[in-house]
Amino acid sequence: MRIDRFLKVSRIIKRRTIAKEMADQGRIKVNDKTIKSSTKVQIGDILEVSFGNRTIKARILNLLETTKKSEAQDLYELVD
Template structure:
Protein backbone atom coordinates (compact mmCIF):
# COMPACT_ATOMS: atom_id res chain seq x y z
CA UNK A 1 0.00 0.00 0.00
CA UNK A 2 1.35 3.45 -0.91
CA UNK A 3 1.23 5.72 2.15
CA UNK A 4 3.11 8.57 0.48
CA UNK A 5 0.08 9.51 -1.62
CA UNK A 6 -1.90 12.53 -0.41
CA UNK A 7 -5.00 11.56 1.53
CA UNK A 8 -3.64 8.12 2.46
CA UNK A 9 -5.14 6.67 5.64
CA UNK A 10 -4.52 3.83 8.10
CA UNK A 11 -6.71 2.37 10.85
CA UNK A 12 -5.81 3.94 14.18
CA UNK A 13 -5.33 0.60 15.96
CA UNK A 14 -2.90 -0.58 13.25
CA UNK A 15 -1.02 2.72 13.36
CA UNK A 16 -0.66 2.63 17.17
CA UNK A 17 0.70 -0.90 16.95
CA UNK A 18 3.05 -0.05 14.07
CA UNK A 19 4.29 3.06 15.93
CA UNK A 20 5.07 0.80 18.92
CA UNK A 21 2.82 2.50 21.45
CA UNK A 22 1.28 -0.89 22.27
CA UNK A 23 2.79 -4.36 22.16
CA UNK A 24 -0.16 -6.01 20.42
CA UNK A 25 -2.81 -4.79 18.05
CA UNK A 26 -5.54 -6.18 20.30
CA UNK A 27 -4.20 -4.06 23.19
CA UNK A 28 -4.25 -1.00 20.92
CA UNK A 29 -7.84 -1.85 19.98
CA UNK A 30 -8.80 -2.14 23.67
CA UNK A 31 -7.30 1.26 24.47
CA UNK A 32 -9.12 2.92 21.57
CA UNK A 33 -12.40 1.15 22.42
CA UNK A 34 -12.07 2.23 26.05
CA UNK A 35 -11.90 5.87 25.02
CA UNK A 36 -8.32 6.31 26.22
CA UNK A 37 -6.91 7.27 22.81
CA UNK A 38 -8.26 10.45 21.23
CA UNK A 39 -7.84 11.72 17.69
CA UNK A 40 -8.15 15.49 17.29
CA UNK A 41 -9.67 15.69 20.82
CA UNK A 42 -12.47 13.23 20.02
CA UNK A 43 -13.12 9.65 21.10
CA UNK A 44 -12.78 7.34 18.13
CA UNK A 45 -13.36 3.72 17.20
CA UNK A 46 -10.55 1.30 16.27
CA UNK A 47 -11.53 1.40 12.59
CA UNK A 48 -11.15 5.19 12.44
CA UNK A 49 -8.59 6.17 9.84
CA UNK A 50 -5.72 8.48 10.73
CA UNK A 51 -3.81 10.56 8.24
CA UNK A 52 -0.69 12.71 8.31
CA UNK A 53 -1.32 15.81 10.41
CA UNK A 54 -3.79 14.27 12.88
CA UNK A 55 -3.15 14.99 16.57
CA UNK A 56 -3.44 11.97 18.88
CA UNK A 57 -3.60 11.84 22.67
CA UNK A 58 -2.18 8.49 23.80
CA UNK A 59 -1.81 7.20 27.38
CA UNK A 60 1.72 5.95 27.99
CA UNK A 61 2.49 4.71 31.48
CA UNK A 62 1.57 7.40 34.00
CA UNK A 63 1.20 10.18 31.43
CA UNK A 64 -0.52 11.05 28.18
CA UNK A 65 1.53 11.79 25.09
CA UNK A 66 0.19 14.25 22.55
CA UNK A 67 1.67 13.45 19.14
CA UNK A 68 1.25 14.63 15.60
CA UNK A 69 1.14 11.92 12.93
CA UNK A 70 4.03 12.48 10.51
CA UNK A 71 4.01 9.14 8.71
CA UNK A 72 1.77 6.17 8.05
CA UNK A 73 2.39 2.45 8.30
CA UNK A 74 0.29 -0.61 8.95
CA UNK A 75 3.30 -2.89 9.46
CA UNK A 76 5.38 -3.03 12.61
CA UNK A 77 9.04 -2.24 11.96
CA UNK A 78 12.08 -1.31 13.98
CA UNK A 79 11.94 1.27 16.77
CA UNK A 80 13.77 3.86 14.66
CA UNK A 81 11.21 3.47 11.87
CA UNK A 82 8.37 3.67 14.39
CA UNK A 83 9.70 6.93 15.85
CA UNK A 84 9.62 8.47 12.39
CA UNK A 85 5.84 8.01 12.28
CA UNK A 86 5.10 10.70 14.88
CA UNK A 87 6.37 13.90 16.51
CA UNK A 88 5.57 14.65 20.15
CA UNK A 89 4.40 18.20 20.80
CA UNK A 90 6.55 20.57 22.85
CA UNK A 91 3.78 21.05 25.43
CA UNK A 92 3.44 17.30 25.87
CA UNK A 93 7.20 16.88 26.44
CA UNK A 94 7.23 19.68 29.02
CA UNK A 95 4.18 18.28 30.85
CA UNK A 96 5.63 14.75 30.96
CA UNK A 97 8.95 16.11 32.30
CA UNK A 98 7.12 18.13 34.96
CA UNK A 99 5.08 15.13 36.08
CA UNK A 100 8.19 12.91 36.19
CA UNK A 101 9.90 15.48 38.41
CA UNK A 102 6.87 15.56 40.73
CA UNK A 103 6.84 11.76 40.95
CA UNK A 104 10.48 11.82 42.09
CA UNK A 105 9.56 14.11 44.98
CA UNK A 106 6.70 11.96 46.26
CA UNK A 107 7.76 9.09 48.49
CA UNK A 108 6.06 5.82 47.69
CA UNK A 109 4.38 4.56 50.88
CA UNK A 110 5.00 0.95 49.86
CA UNK A 111 8.77 1.44 50.10
CA UNK A 112 8.55 1.72 53.91
CA UNK A 113 6.86 -1.66 54.25
CA UNK A 114 9.43 -4.39 54.72
CA UNK A 115 7.04 -7.28 55.34
CA UNK A 116 3.43 -8.01 56.07
CA UNK A 117 2.29 -6.05 59.13
CA UNK A 118 1.92 -8.00 62.35
CA UNK A 119 -1.26 -8.02 64.38
CA UNK A 120 0.30 -5.41 66.70
CA UNK A 121 1.24 -3.21 63.70
CA UNK A 122 -2.29 -3.41 62.30
CA UNK A 123 -3.78 -2.40 65.65
CA UNK A 124 -1.39 0.56 65.81
CA UNK A 125 -2.40 1.61 62.28
CA UNK A 126 -6.08 1.31 63.23
CA UNK A 127 -5.49 3.48 66.31
CA UNK A 128 -3.96 6.18 64.14
CA UNK A 129 -6.67 5.91 61.51
CA UNK A 130 -9.71 5.73 63.80
CA UNK A 131 -8.46 7.85 66.68
CA UNK A 132 -7.69 5.12 69.21
CA UNK A 133 -9.75 2.50 71.00
CA UNK A 134 -12.58 3.26 73.36
Protein backbone atom coordinates in the same frame (compact mmCIF):
# COMPACT_ATOMS: atom_id res chain seq x y z
CA MET B 1 -4.87 3.41 8.19
CA ARG B 2 -6.79 2.29 11.27
CA ILE B 3 -5.72 3.82 14.60
CA ASP B 4 -5.04 0.43 16.22
CA ARG B 5 -2.76 -0.58 13.33
CA PHE B 6 -0.90 2.76 13.42
CA LEU B 7 -0.28 2.49 17.17
CA LYS B 8 1.21 -0.99 16.68
CA VAL B 9 3.37 -0.08 13.65
CA SER B 10 4.66 3.07 15.36
CA ARG B 11 5.30 1.04 18.51
CA ILE B 12 3.48 3.49 20.76
CA ILE B 13 1.54 0.41 21.88
CA LYS B 14 3.16 -3.01 21.45
CA ARG B 15 0.13 -5.09 20.43
CA ARG B 16 -2.77 -4.28 18.15
CA THR B 17 -5.27 -6.02 20.44
CA ILE B 18 -4.23 -3.80 23.34
CA ALA B 19 -4.54 -0.71 21.13
CA LYS B 20 -8.03 -1.86 20.12
CA GLU B 21 -9.07 -2.38 23.76
CA MET B 22 -7.72 1.04 24.78
CA ALA B 23 -9.60 2.76 21.95
CA ASP B 24 -12.83 0.95 22.83
CA GLN B 25 -12.39 2.06 26.46
CA GLY B 26 -12.15 5.72 25.36
CA ARG B 27 -8.47 6.14 26.30
CA ILE B 28 -7.41 7.30 22.82
CA LYS B 29 -8.34 10.61 21.18
CA VAL B 30 -7.69 11.87 17.66
CA ASN B 31 -7.96 15.65 17.16
CA ASP B 32 -9.61 15.96 20.62
CA LYS B 33 -12.36 13.42 19.80
CA THR B 34 -12.70 10.06 21.54
CA ILE B 35 -12.58 7.41 18.83
CA LYS B 36 -13.17 3.72 18.12
CA SER B 37 -10.43 1.29 17.08
CA SER B 38 -11.66 1.30 13.47
CA THR B 39 -11.19 5.07 13.07
CA LYS B 40 -8.97 6.01 10.12
CA VAL B 41 -6.07 8.38 10.81
CA GLN B 42 -4.25 10.66 8.40
CA ILE B 43 -0.94 12.50 8.30
CA GLY B 44 -1.18 15.60 10.48
CA ASP B 45 -3.69 14.17 12.99
CA ILE B 46 -2.96 14.71 16.68
CA LEU B 47 -3.17 11.58 18.87
CA GLU B 48 -3.68 11.58 22.61
CA VAL B 49 -3.11 8.23 24.34
CA SER B 50 -3.76 7.83 28.09
CA PHE B 51 -1.73 5.24 30.00
CA GLY B 52 -3.08 5.41 33.56
CA ASN B 53 -1.80 8.74 34.91
CA ARG B 54 0.49 9.41 31.91
CA THR B 55 -0.64 10.85 28.59
CA ILE B 56 1.24 10.90 25.29
CA LYS B 57 0.33 13.50 22.70
CA ALA B 58 1.79 13.06 19.20
CA ARG B 59 1.36 14.31 15.63
CA ILE B 60 1.32 11.73 12.81
CA LEU B 61 4.10 12.41 10.31
CA ASN B 62 3.93 9.33 8.10
CA LEU B 63 1.81 6.21 7.54
CA LEU B 64 3.58 2.94 6.69
CA GLU B 65 2.25 -0.62 6.65
CA THR B 66 5.44 -2.02 8.20
CA THR B 67 8.54 -0.49 9.71
CA LYS B 68 11.73 -1.46 11.46
CA LYS B 69 12.07 -0.74 15.15
CA SER B 70 14.73 1.91 14.48
CA GLU B 71 12.41 3.74 12.03
CA ALA B 72 9.23 3.60 14.14
CA GLN B 73 9.79 6.98 15.83
CA ASP B 74 9.95 8.66 12.42
CA LEU B 75 6.20 8.07 12.04
CA TYR B 76 5.26 10.61 14.74
CA GLU B 77 6.55 13.53 16.78
CA LEU B 78 5.66 14.28 20.38
CA VAL B 79 3.65 17.45 20.95
CA ASP B 80 3.33 19.47 24.18
